[in-house]
Amino acid sequence: MTAALVLTVVSLMALASFSVALYALPVHAATNPPAGATSYVNITISYDPATGTSWFTPANFVVPAHTKVVFTIRNYDPVDSALLVPWDNRVIGTLGGIEMVGTGNTTPEADMTGLAPGAISHTFTMFDAYYNLSVPIPPASTGSTPALVTFGAEFNTTGAFAWGCMCRCEDMSDPGMMYGTVDVI
Numbered sequence: 214m215t216a217a218l219v220l221t222v223v224s225l226m227a228l229a230s231f232s233v234a235l236y237a238l239p240v241h242a243a244t245n246p247p248a249g250a251t252s253y254v255n256i257t258i259s260y261d262p263a264t265g266t267s268w269f270t271p272a273n274f275v276v277p278a279h280t281k282v283v284f285t286i287r288n289y290d291p292v293d294s295a296l297l298v299p300w301d302n303r304v305i306g307t308l309g310g311i312e313m314v315g316t317g318n319t320t321p322e323a324d325m326t327g328l329a330p331g332a333i334s335h336t337f338t339m340f341d342a343y344y345n346l347s348v349p350i351p352p353a354s355t356g357s358t359p360a361l362v363t364f365g366a367e368f369n370t371t372g373a374f375a376w377g378c379m380c381r382c383e384d385m386s387d388p389g390m391m392y393g394t395v396d397v398i
């Protein structure tokens with residue numbers, strides 16, 4: 214048992230002795246990576262050419278708070294989609310204010326602060342009281358060569374937060390395709 218864990222257990226016992234509601238404690242805190250570590254989230258946007266449908270996998274995922282999170286999104290959808298609002302072509306809220314865009318499975322090349330509105334396939338967007346994150350994603354050049362978008366982000370408020378795609382692409386009544394939940398622990 215590490216010193217930190219012993220301290221946590223002792224702290225929990227002390228809190229329990231004062232009848233603090235244990236269910237309200239941040240139960241995941243002890244499993245967070247140490248400050249300065251990097252976490253990774255890999256997302257695939259699949260595409261079915263027979264139906265024209267596309268979907269994010271995973272749509273729901275967990276990230277640690279107060280930690281650099283590197284996202285890698287591979288988009289196999291070759292179709293441009295119209296944005297719900299034109300300014301969602303900008304990159305907002307990422308580390309450095311940029312996304313790196315490439316093609317295929319190689320290392321991304323270009324640092325981008327936005328994409329041309331007519332050259333966007335989907336977006337990864339969070340917009341609420343705590344987060345304003347906008348990541349436009351270009352279409353794949355073919356159905357088998359994905360567009361590659363990588364960006365860093367840091368989440369400093371814990372809780373469950375919605376993300377969504379701000380394009381006119383799929384029926385937004387289907388959870389898990391174009392919207393989902395980021396669980397910050």
Ligand SMILES: [Cu+2]
Pocket residue numbers: 294334335336378379380382383391
């Ligand atoms: Cu979309």
